[in-house]
Amino acid sequence: MTQTTMRPTLTSVLTPHARIDLFRQMLRIRRIEEEIARRYAEQQMRCPVHLSVGQEAAAVGACCVLRATDQIVSTHRCHGHYLAKGGSLNAMIAELHGRVTGCCSGRGGSMHLFDAAAGVLASVPIVGGNVPLAVGAALAAKQRRTNDVAVAFFGDGALEEGVVHESANLAATHGLPMVFFLENNRYSVYTPLDQRQPARPIVAFADAHGMPARSVDGNDVLSVREAMIHAVARARRGDGPSLVVAETYRFLEHCGPADDDALGYRPAGELARWQARCPITSFEAYLRELGELEDAIIEAFKTTIAAEIKLAFADALAAPVPAPETAQEGVYA
Amino acid sequence: MPELARALEPRIISAAEAIREATVAAMERDERVFVMGEGATDPKGIFGTTSGLRERFGAHRVLEMPIAENGWTGMAIGAALCGQRPILIHQRVEFSLLAMEQLVNNAAKIHYVSGGRHRAPLVIRLIVGRGWGQGPAHSQSLEALFAHVPGLKVVMPSSAADAKGLLLAAVADDSPVVFIEHRWMHYASGHVDPEPRAVALDGPKRVREGDRATVVATSYMTLEALQAAEALAAAGCAVDLFDLRVLRPLDVGAITASVRKTGRLITVDTGHATYGIGAEVCARVTSAAFEDLRAAPVRIGLPEHPTPSARSLAEGYYPRSPQIAVAVGRAAGVSATVLEEVCAGLARERDAMPLDIPHPSFKGPF
Ligand SMILES: Cc1ncc(C[n+]2csc(CCOP(=O)(O)OP(=O)(O)O)c2C)c(N)n1
Ligand SMILES: [Mg+2]
Numbered sequence: 001m002t003q004t005t006m007r008p009t010l011t012s013v014l015t016p017h018a019r020i021d022l023f024r025q026m027l028r029i030r031r032i033e034e035e036i037a038r039r040y041a042e043q044q045m046r047c048p049v050h051l052s053v054g055q056e057a058a059a060v061g062a063c064c065v066l067r068a069t070d071q072i073v074s075t076h077r078c079h080g081h082y083l084a085k086g087g088s089l090n091a092m093i094a095e096l097h098g099r100v101t102g103c104c105s106g107r108g109g110s111m112h113l114f115d116a117a118a119g120v121l122a123s124v125p126i127v128g129g130n131v132p133l134a135v136g137a138a139l140a141a142k143q144r145r146t147n148d149v150a151v152a153f154f155g156d157g158a159l160e161e162g163v164v165h166e167s168a169n170l171a172a173t174h175g176l177p178m179v180f181f182l183e184n185n186r187y188s189v190y191t192p193l194d195q196r197q198p199a200r201p202i203v204a205f206a207d208a209h210g211m212p213a214r215s216v217d218g219n220d221v222l223s224v225r226e227a228m229i230h231a232v233a234r235a236r237r238g239d240g241p242s243l244v245v246a247e248t249y250r251f252l253e254h255c256g257p258a259d260d261d262a263l264g265y266r267p268a269g270e271l272a273r274w275q276a277r278c279p280i281t282s283f284e285a286y287l288r289e290l291g292e293l294e295d296a297i298i299e300a301f302k303t304t305i306a307a308e309i310k311l312a313f314a315d316a317l318a319a320p321v322p323a324p325e326t327a328q329e330g331v332y333a
Numbered sequence: 334m335p336e337l338a339r340a341l342e343p344r345i346i347s348a349a350e351a352i353r354e355a356t357v358a359a360m361e362r363d364e365r366v367f368v369m370g371e372g373a374t375d376p377k378g379i380f381g382t383t384s385g386l387r388e389r390f391g392a393h394r395v396l397e398m399p400i401a402e403n404g405w406t407g408m409a410i411g412a413a414l415c416g417q418r419p420i421l422i423h424q425r426v427e428f429s430l431l432a433m434e435q436l437v438n439n440a441a442k443i444h445y446v447s448g449g450r451h452r453a454p455l456v457i458r459l460i461v462g463r464g465w466g467q468g469p470a471h472s473q474s475l476e477a478l479f480a481h482v483p484g485l486k487v488v489m490p491s492s493a494a495d496a497k498g499l500l501l502a503a504v505a506d507d508s509p510v511v512f513i514e515h516r517w518m519h520y521a522s523g524h525v526d527p528e529p530r531a532v533a534l535d536g537p538k539r540v541r542e543g544d545r546a547t548v549v550a551t552s553y554m555t556l557e558a559l560q561a562a563e564a565l566a567a568a569g570c571a572v573d574l575f576d577l578r579v580l581r582p583l584d585v586g587a588i589t590a591s592v593r594k595t596g597r598l599i600t601v602d603t604g605h606a607t608y609g610i611g612a613e614v615c616a617r618v619t620s621a622a623f624e625d626l627r628a629a630p631v632r633i634g635l636p637e638h639p640t641p642s643a644r645s646l647a648e649g650y651y652p653r654s655p656q657i658a659v660a661v662g663r664a665a666g667v668s669a670t671v672l673e674e675v676c677a678g679l680a681r682e683r684d685a686m687p688l689d690i691p692h693p694s695f696k697g698p699f
Contacts, residue, residue: 046689047466047642098466098643109468109642125470126427127400160399161431188400190375196399263376321645331638 014222016292022064022221023287024301026056026280029080031305032089035313036079036096037257044317045096047109052080054219054251057279058183059084061224062151062244065232071121071137072151073130076111076255078123081153086118093312099319106322121150127188128154128161131180135167138178138241149235150178157188159205160196168209168241177235179228180206180243183218185250190265206243218246219279249274344527348490349519351497352382352458356420358529359504360390363418366504369396369405370422370458379422380460380519406432406457410439413453418504422458426475426513429459433478440509441484455509456500461552461603462516463651464689468642474604474635476551479511480580480613486510487580488534489603491555493523495578498532505531515553515603517691536584539591543571545665546597549588549614551577554601554633554652560682561658564675570667580610588614589621596627597664601657606634631660648688655679 014022033051040049052059059080063072066085074081082092088103095102096110104112111125121137124130134152141148158164159182171178184202186193193202206213212234216223224246231242251271253260261271287293346354359366368386370379374397378384387395398405402423409419423429429436436457443451462472480487486508490496496514503510540555541562550558555576562574573591592598598618600611615630633652641647655676662672 046644047468048471098645102643104642106643106646107468107639107641109466111470112468112642125468126431157400160401162401162403163431189372190377191372191397195374195397265376322641322643324645324649327641327646327649328636328638 016290019287020292020297022060022225023280023283023293025060025064025084026221026283027298027301028305029056029059029083030280031302032083032309033079035309037252039313040257045110046098047096048255049096049110049257050077050255051252051257052077052250054274054278055183055185055248056080057221057224057283058181058218058246058248061221061246062153062181062228064225065228066119066149066151068117068119069146069148070150071119071134071141071148072153073121073134073137074113074123074153075127075130075155075158076123076125077155078111078113078153082113082115082120082123085115085120087113087115087120088118089308090312090315091115094316094319097316097319098321099316100322101315101319128158128163130154131158131164131167132170134178135171135176138171138176138235139174141177142174147236148177149232150176151181152178153181153183155188156182156184156186156193156202157196159202160188165209168205168211168243171241172209172211175238175240177238178241179231179235180211180241181228182243182245183248184245185248187250187254187265189254190263192265203243203245211241211243213243213245215245215247218248219274219277219282221279221283248279251275343524345522346493346525347520347522348493348496348514349381351493351525352500352514353384354525355497355500355504355529356383356386357389359420359501360386360394362529363504365416365418366420367394367396367417368420368422369398369409370424371398371400371428372424373397373422379424380516383422402428402431403435406435407439409455410435410443410453413455414443414451418454420456420458420504424460425462425471426459426473427470429457430475436479436485436509436511437482441482444508445484452507453509454507456503456512457509458512458514460514460516463553464517464647464691466642466644466647466689467640469639472640474513474515474552476511476513476580477604477609479513480583480610484509485581486534487513488578489513489515489552489580490578491518491521491550491552491576493521493525495532495538495576497525498530499534499578501529502531502534506534510534513552518553518556520692521556534579536579537575537577537587539573539587540576541566541572541574543573544595545570546572546599546661547575547588547591547595548572548599548601548657548661549575549577549611550601551580551610552603554603557652557654558601558657560654560679561661564654564679565658565662565665565667568667568671568675570662570665572661572665577610577614583613583617585614585617585621589618592618592622593625596625598626598630599657599661599664600630600632600634601652602632602634604635605637606632607637609634628664631664633657633660644689651688653683653688655683
């Protein structure tokens with residue numbers, strides 16, 4: 001079984017300080033997205049937003065083992081990946097506000113986030129369309145011998161797209177340094193997995209393409225990190241791609257700021273069960289048990305994060321909007 | 334008689350409701366008709382257009398689809414070859430780009446290459462997004478791509494009544510019909526015949542009469558053009574306004590006849606002007622009525638760049654009624670001062686609502 005091909009090693013040992021930082025990063029993403037949700041009704045962010053509240057451990061666990069020159073390619077639900085990889089908060093918030101200071105100069109909105117300096121190569125709003133771009137980033141790394149890796153983030157829904165299977169075949173055949181990172185949050189918009197795919201372990205997808213895989217508790221940041229360490233090490237060694245499946249859950253609506261449990265597409269109690277397994281509160285409890293985290297530290301984090309968020313929103317609102325006459329610029333390179 | 338019924342009992346519903354009604358009627362009438370799409374059975378029911386269908390017709394006729402557009406389009410074609418009549422739905426035109434291969438290589442050609450033995454009676458409903466910063470990959474109006482391909486029929490309704498009637502005709506048609514709905518058109522309300530009466534896929538509809546110029550618009554732009562035409566008429570410049578409706582096969586007969594009378598042609602595209610639908614209309618009409626044209630035809634459409642997300646950029650992106658009025662008025666020789674007044678009136682109406690939302694009830698996001 002593919003599950004056993006990646007074994008933990010000593011590289012996965014973490015200092016308490018590093019553990020606490022994983023907590024801080026998840027908390028930061030949560031707070032940022034909560035602020036987006038809270039202020040969305042003010043109608044200053046006039047673009048669709050796909051929040052990843054509940055899925056922070058996947059983003060942080062995956063990106064914490066990457067270096068700045070490693071490339072990630074994300075999806076419509078890109079905020080968490082972008083932030084975890086070190087994307088600029090100010091450039092993201094400005095982009096959501098349609099400002100010139102946005103990472104896409106206001107042209108992309110929330111589904112096109114990228115940050116070249118942080119190794120966020122691109123985010124793509126067409127499902128599955130980002131995955132071959134990561135294969136290409138891995139190809140470039142191999143051709144240029146940078147020893148960098150590429151990570152394709154995608155959802156359970158994207159696994160249904162032919163291009164994702166084509167990408168896996170390409171990456172495996174060419175032994176490319178990349179990781180297919182699948183966040184299985186069980187839904188494509190409002191449609192549950194069992195209406196879209198047969199009952200079989202999603203992780204078996206990797207078998208068909210001859211790559212190792214591991215399925216982990218995507219709400220446990222340490223498990224995600226552990227799986228990524230092996231997948232990334234394999235890629236850097238030149239041994240080819242791997243699949244990591246993070247089992248997780250989206251707390252808010254597919255697109256927009258609200259809770260959507262009232263729509264009735266989630267079985268009763270499902271949301272509450274997953275909320276009880278919140279990646280942040282459960283990791284907090286674990287760190288408290290270890291005696292590594294206490295109220296004072298959390299409060300300090302919250303204060304710093306709040307200040308950073310406040311500044312990002314203030315900067316965005318103060319920034320100029322793109323001048324209409326610039327709209328036609330840049331169609332060609 | 335329909336006029337009388339209308340006067341007695343107007344039945345005002347939105348185009349989105351009309352589309353649902355047409356679907357129900359087509360499914361009731363013909364067991365071979367079935368619906369498929371990503372979200373076809375979800376609580377939002379593709380902007381309400383498929384709500385309740387599964388409860389009514391069962392899961393075997395209302396199929397939820399995985400995100401695998403080319404795959405399920407091919408599947409639909411295969412079923413159609415065996416006599417079924419699928420209605421495929423994509424919540425954005427862009428998602429159907431993944432199915433272009435099946436549509437263009439199989440659906441559009443199979444009747445022709447089989448010497449007329451095969452039929453692929455599909456309807457592909459595509460929804461054009463616009464507004465709320467959806468940006469470059471969720472708002473394109475790509476009808477020209479489909480209209481380029483012989484073997485596909487391409488239809489774009491602009492009213493609730495036509496949405497119902499044309500969809501019924503599309504379902505009854507034995508060829509693949511690409512049925513493009515502008516998301517803002519979904520909000521257009523009007524009287525809709527309660528009976529399931531098809532509106533033939535046989536060409537443009539004149540929605541306003543006049544002799545100063547001929548204006549041809551598609552889909553939602555017909556509504557913008559109508560506002561412009563009404564304001565111009567009030568200023569003494571009545572024009573013929575056509576809602577093109579059926580982009581392929583293209584019948585410009587009535588438009589040509591109108592241009593023979595007016596000598597002036599202005600097209601208003603929902604998509605890009607370059608290589609757009611208006612370009613084809615202008616070319617055909619110019620060839621047919623060159624000697625009757627008194628001015629060069631004018632094309633209005635989207636500019637030469639993708640849709641930017643930022644509101645400040647998107648506002649100038651879409652032509653609105655004042656720009657249409659200016660282009661039409663100029664062609665028809667309306668004086669600059671009169672045109673200024675016409676535009677000021679239209680702009681006042683326009684500015685009463687934010688430019689990136691389709692309807693006052695809209696609170697974002699799509
Ligand atoms: C090709 C394509 N088809 C359909 C859509 C509409 N769409 C946007 S997000 C989404 C669901 C994607 O599900 P998944 O990959 O599991 O990601 P999640 O939203 O759960 O994060 C769909 C169907 C799209 N953007 N692109
Ligand atoms: Mg999902």
